[in-house]
Amino acid sequence: NAGVTQTPKFQVLKTGQSMTLQCAQDMNHEYMSWYRQDPGMGLRLIHYSVGAGITDQGEVPNGYNVSRSTTEDFPLRLLSAAPSQTSVYFCASSYFTGGDEKLFFGSGTQLSVL
C-alpha cells in the first residue's frame, strides 16, 4: 500500500526555472493539498482540492499553480522559481469526512532555489 507518493525527493533549481512537483495517492481520497514547511512556521497551505476538477487557494498560493484532472494526481507547478520558494513541500490527502479530516502525508520534496 503506497499511500501518498511524492517525487522528486530533492531538487535544486536556478531562479526563473520552472518545474512540477508530482503527487499521487492510491487511497481514492477526494481531498488533496499542498503545504510548504519552513523553520518556525509550521505547515502553510498552498493549494487544495476537494475533488477532480476542483481546486482552491490556500494561505500562500502566489507563485504556484495546481490542477486536478484525476482523483489520484495533484501536481504542483512552479512557473518561475524564486529563492523565497526554497522550502520543504508536502502533499497530503484525506477522506474528507466533513469535520474529522485525517491527513495522510507524503515524505516531502526538499527544494532549493539558487
Add this chain to the structure above:
Amino acid sequence: TQLLEQSPQFLSIQEGENLTVYCNSSSVFSSLQWYRQEPGEGPVLLVTVVTGGEVKKLKRLTFQFGDARKDSSLHITAAQTGDTGLYLCAGLGFGNEKLTFGTGTRLTIIP
C-alpha cells in the same frame, strides 16, 4: 486567518522526565489534531480531539482539548528517545475544508 501558536518552540529533556507542550489560539476550532514528524518524513497523525474538555490517552501520551475549544496540550510521561520529533497541532475550523497548522514544538529526548 486562524493562528495556532505552539510552546515551547524547542524542548530538550532527559529520558524518563515528564513534559507538556501547548497549542494556543484565539480562534475556536471544531476539532484539533496532533501530528508527529520525524526527519525526512511527513507528519503522522497521533490523535484527533473533537469535544471541548476531551482527554485522550495514547500509551504515555495524554492529549487534552480546552473547554473553550481554543487550545490543547500534549503531556508525555516518562519520555523515551523514540518520542524525539517535531510535534504539530492542527485545527479544523467550523465550516472550513482545511486545517490550520501550528508553529511546531521540536522535542529532543536525551538518553
